[in-house]
Amino acid sequence: MKENKEIKMVLLKKDNIQSSYPNQQDKNHCIIDYSNKSREKDQTNLVEMDPFEKYSKIDRKKIFEKQIKIEYRDKSEDKNAIGVSQKKQKFEWGQYKKLLDYVLREKWLVFIIYTPFIISTASQALIPYMVGKLLNEVTKVDSESNVKSTSLILLGLIFITCFFGFFRALYTNLLGSKVYMYLKRDIFNKFIGYDVAFFEKYKTGDLMSRLSRDVQTVKALVSFNSNMLLRNFLLCVFNIIMLFVLSWKVTLSIIPIIPSYYFVTKYYSFKSKQIEKKISDINAASSELAEEVFSGIMTVKSFGQEEYEKQRFEKILQDEFIENKWSGVLNAIFFTVSNYFLSNIGILIVLWYGGYVVVNNLDDLSSGDLASFILYTTSLASNSSSISYGLGAIISATGALERIFEMMEYNPTIKNDSGQEVANITGSVKFKNVVFSYPSSQVQVLNGISLSISPGDCIAFVGTSGSGKSTIIKLIERFYDATAGKVKLDNLNVKDIKISSLRKHIGLVSQEPMLFSGSIIDNIVYGVEKYSIEEVDKACAMAGVDEFLKDRTLFPKGYDTIVGERGTKLSGGQKQRVAIARALIKHPQILIFDEATSALDAESEYLVQQSIDSLIQNRTMTIIVIAHRLSTIKNCSKIIVMQQGKIVESGTHNELISMDGSYKALVERQLSHKI
Numbered sequence: 250m251k252e253n254k255e256i257k258m259v260l261l262k263k264d265n266i267q268s269s270y271p272n273q274q275d276k277n278h279c280i281i282d283y284s285n286k287s288r289e290k291d292q293t294n295l296v297e298m299d300p301f302e303k304y305s306k307i308d309r310k311k312i313f314e315k316q317i318k319i320e321y322r323d324k325s326e327d328k329n330a331i332g333v334s335q336k337k338q339k340f341e342w343g344q345y346k347k348l349l350d351y352v353l354r355e356k357w358l359v360f361i362i363y364t365p366f367i368i369s370t371a372s373q374a375l376i377p378y379m380v381g382k383l384l385n386e387v388t389k390v391d392s393e394s395n396v397k398s399t400s401l402i403l404l405g406l407i408f409i410t411c412f413f414g415f416f417r418a419l420y421t422n423l424l425g426s427k428v429y430m431y432l433k434r435d436i437f438n439k440f441i442g443y444d445v446a447f448f449e450k451y452k453t454g455d456l457m458s459r460l461s462r463d464v465q466t467v468k469a470l471v472s473f474n475s476n477m478l479l480r481n482f483l484l485c486v487f488n489i490i491m492l493f494v495l496s497w498k499v500t501l502s503i504i505p506i507i508p509s510y511y512f513v514t515k516y517y518s519f520k521s522k523q524i525e526k527k528i529s530d531i532n533a534a535s536s537e538l539a540e541e542v543f544s545g546i547m548t549v550k551s552f553g554q555e556e557y558e559k560q561r562f563e564k565i566l567q568d569e570f571i572e573n574k575w576s577g578v579l580n581a582i583f584f585t586v587s588n589y590f591l592s593n594i595g596i597l598i599v600l601w602y603g604g605y606v607v608v609n610n611l612d613d614l615s616s617g618d619l620a621s622f623i624l625y626t627t628s629l630a631s632n633s634s635s636i637s638y639g640l641g642a643i644i645s646a647t648g649a650l651e652r653i654f655e656m657m658e659y660n661p662t663i664k665n666d667s668g669q670e671v672a673n674i675t676g677s678v679k680f681k682n683v684v685f686s687y688p689s690s691q692v693q694v695l696n697g698i699s700l701s702i703s704p705g706d707c708i709a710f711v712g713t714s715g716s717g718k719s720t721i722i723k724l725i726e727r728f729y730d731a732t733a734g735k736v737k738l739d740n741l742n743v744k745d746i747k748i749s750s751l752r753k754h755i756g757l758v759s760q761e762p763m764l765f766s767g768s769i770i771d772n773i774v775y776g777v778e779k780y781s782i783e784e785v786d787k788a789c790a791m792a793g794v795d796e797f798l799k800d801r802t803l804f805p806k807g808y809d810t811i812v813g814e815r816g817t818k819l820s821g822g823q824k825q826r827v828a829i830a831r832a833l834i835k836h837p838q839i840l841i842f843d844e845a846t847s848a849l850d851a852e853s854e855y856l857v858q859q860s861i862d863s864l865i866q867n868r869t870m871t872i873i874v875i876a877h878r879l880s881t882i883k884n885c886s887k888i889i890v891m892q893q894g895k896i897v898e899s900g901t902h903n904e905l906i907s908m909d910g911s912y913k914a915l916v917e918r919q920l921s922h923k924i
C-alpha cells in the first residue's frame with residue numbers, strides 16, 4: 250500500500266481511472282483501480298490528476314490531510330476488472346444473436362413489419378422522381394391531362410407511403426414493446442432467483458439500470474433504430490442510383506458534400522456521446538446524493554446540515570450545468586453546419602452547376618429533373634447523417650445488451666432448483682467444523698464452529714459485535730454455503746435440501762423488519778398460500794399485534810390498515826410485531842430472532858420482548874435468538890458465547906455464570922449499565 254504522499258505523483262490519464270472507493274472493512278483505506286496500458290505508449294499525454302474527482306464517497310479533505318491511506322490497483326491486465334459498462338463499446342454479433350432469440354419469439358410480427366416496410370420505403374424513394382415529372386408536365390404548354398394524371402400518381406405514392414409507413418411504425422413499436430416486456434420479465438425473474446452473493450457483487454443501482462435504462466435502449470433499437478437504419482441505408486443506395494441516372498455529371502459535382510455530411514455527423518455523435526456520458530455520471534451522482542439525504546433526513550436535520558447538503562448538491566448542479574452548456578454549444582454548431590451550411594451549399598451547387606447543364610444542354614436534364622435531383626440530394630444528405638446516428642444507437646445498444654446478458658448469465662453457487670423436498674422437519678440443527686468467509690472478502694468470519702441444537706431447544710447466541718452471530722443464521726437459512734464443514738438440518742446437509750423447502754420451515758425475524766406497501770394482513774400472510782383468519786388471529790395474538798390493533802381510533806380498519814411504503818405508517822415496535830406474526834403464520838419448525846429488538850426504543854423493545862419471551866416459554870418449535878436482553882437469554886436451554894468467529898463458552902445461564910468467564914463479564918456489564 251502506498252502512502253498519500255505519492256498521490257500527487259500519480260500520472261494517469263483521466264480515462265484510466267476506473268473507480269475509486271473506500272475499502273468496506275476499513276473506511277480509512279481507499280482503493281483506486283486504474284488501467285496503466287497507455288502509460289508506456291504515450292507518456293506525453295499524461296496529466297497529474299486528482300483521482301477522486303468523480304464524486305466518490307471518499308472524503309477528499311481527509312485524503313489530503315493524509316488521514317486515509319491510498320492503495321492503487323493496476324487493472325490493465327485484469328479483463329474482469331472493468332465493469333462491462335466501462336468497456337469500450339463495439340458491435341458484437343454474439344449479443345445480437347441473443348437478442349434475436351427474443352425478437353424471433355414474434356416471428357409473425359417480424360414478417361408483417363417487413364411487408365409495409367418495403368412498400369413504404371420504395372414508394373417514398375419514388376416521390377422525388379415524380380415531383381420532377383410533375384414539374385416537367387407543368388412547364389409544358391397544353392398538357393393539362395398529364396398534369397392531372399402525374400399529380401394523381403404522386404398523390405397515390407404519398408398515400409401509399411403514409412399508409413404503409415403507419416403500419417410499419419405501428420408494428421415495429423409493437424415488436425419493441427413485446428421484446429421489452431420479455432427481456433424485462435426475464436431479467437427480473439433471473440435476478441430474484443439469484444443467491445445473496447449476486448446482490449453483493451452488483452450494486453442496486455446497477456440492477457435498476459439494467460431493468461430501466463438498458464432495456465429501454467434495447468427497446469429503442471428494436472422498435473425504431475434498427476428499422477430506420479435499414480430504411481436509411483436502402484434510401485441512400487436508391488438516392489445515389491437515381492442521382493447518377495438523372496445526371497452523372499451533376500452528381501460528381503456534389504460528391505464531396507456527401508462524405509462531409511457523414512463525417513460531421515459522426516464527429517457530432519462521438520462528441521455528444523462523450524458529453525452525455527459525463528452528464529449521466531453527474532446525474533447519477535446527484536440522484537445518489539438526493540437519495541442519501543432524503544433517506545437520512547432525520548440525521549441531516551438533527552445535525553443541522555441542510556446548508557451543507559445544499560452546497561454539495563449545488564456543486565454537482567454547477568458541474569451538470571457546464572456540461573449541459575457544452576452540449577448546447579455542440580448542438581448549435583452541428584445544426585448550423587449540417588442543416589444550414591452543408592445542405593444549402595449542396596442545393597447551391599446543384600442549382601448552379603445543374604442550371605448551367607440545363608441551360609447549355611450539356612446533359613439530358615430537364616428543369617423538372619433538376620428539381621428531382623435537388624430532392625434526392627437533400628434526401629441523401631439526411632439519410633446518410635441518420636445512418637451514422639443509427640450506427641451510434643446500435644453501438645450503445647451493444648453495451649446495454651452486454652451488461653444485461655452478463656448479469657443474466659451469472660451462475661449462482663446456490664441454486665434454487667437442486668436438492669430434495671423435505672415435507673416435515675423436527676427442527677434439529679448441527680454445525681460440524683464450519684469455516685466461513687464471505688464471497689466478497691478473504692477474511693475468515695467463522696473458524697471451526699461445531700454445535701448441536703435439538704428439536705424444541707431455545708438457543709441464544711451472545712458475544713461481541715462482529716463475532717459471527719448473524720453469520721451463523723445466514724448459514725442455517727443457506728443464504729451462503731459454508732467454506733468448509735457441514736451445516737445440517739435434521740441430519741440432512743442443507744446443501745441437499747431444496748432452498749424453498751428449507752426456508753419454508755424457518756421463520757426469521759431480523760433487526761430491521763422489512764414490510765411491503767399494502768395492508769397489515771398482506772404483510773402477515775406474505776409467502777403463505779393457504780391460511781384461515783383464525784390462524785392470522787392466533788399469530789397476531791402470539792406476536793402482540795392484536796395489542797395495538799385493538800385501538801380502533803388509530804387502526805379503524807384493523808388488519809386492512811395500509812402500512813405505507815416499507816411500513817412507514819407503523820412504529821418500529823408495531824412493525825416488528827407484524828414481522829413476528831408473519832414468521833409465525835408459516836408454522837416454522839425453527840424460529841429465529843436476529844437482534845429483533847435492538848433497533849427499537851425502550852418502550853417498543855419492552856413490548857416486543859414480552860412477545861418473544863412468551864413465545865420462548867410456550868414454544869412448540871426450535872427457537873434461536875441473538876439478543877442481549879438478559880431476560881430472554883436466561884430462559885434459553887443453552888447459551889452460546891462467541892468471540893472472533895469461535896465459540897468460547899456454552900451452557901445454561903447458571904452454568905456460564907459459575908464459569909466466571911466472558912458470559913459473566915457480559916452480564917455484569919449489562920447489569921451495571923442497566924441494559
Ligand SMILES: Nc1ncnc2c1ncn2[C@@H]1O[C@H](COP(=O)(O)OP(=O)(O)OP(=O)(O)O)[C@@H](O)[C@H]1O
Pocket residue numbers: 449687689690694712713714715716717718719720721844
Ligand atoms: N456481507 C458481508 N460481506 C463481507 N463481510 C461481512 C458481511 N457481513 C458481515 N461481514 C463481516 O463478518 C463478520 C461477522 O459479522 P456478523 O454480522 O455475523 O457479526 P455479529 O456477531 O452478528 O455482529 P453484531 O452483533 O454487531 O450484529 C464481521 O466482521 C463483518 O464485518
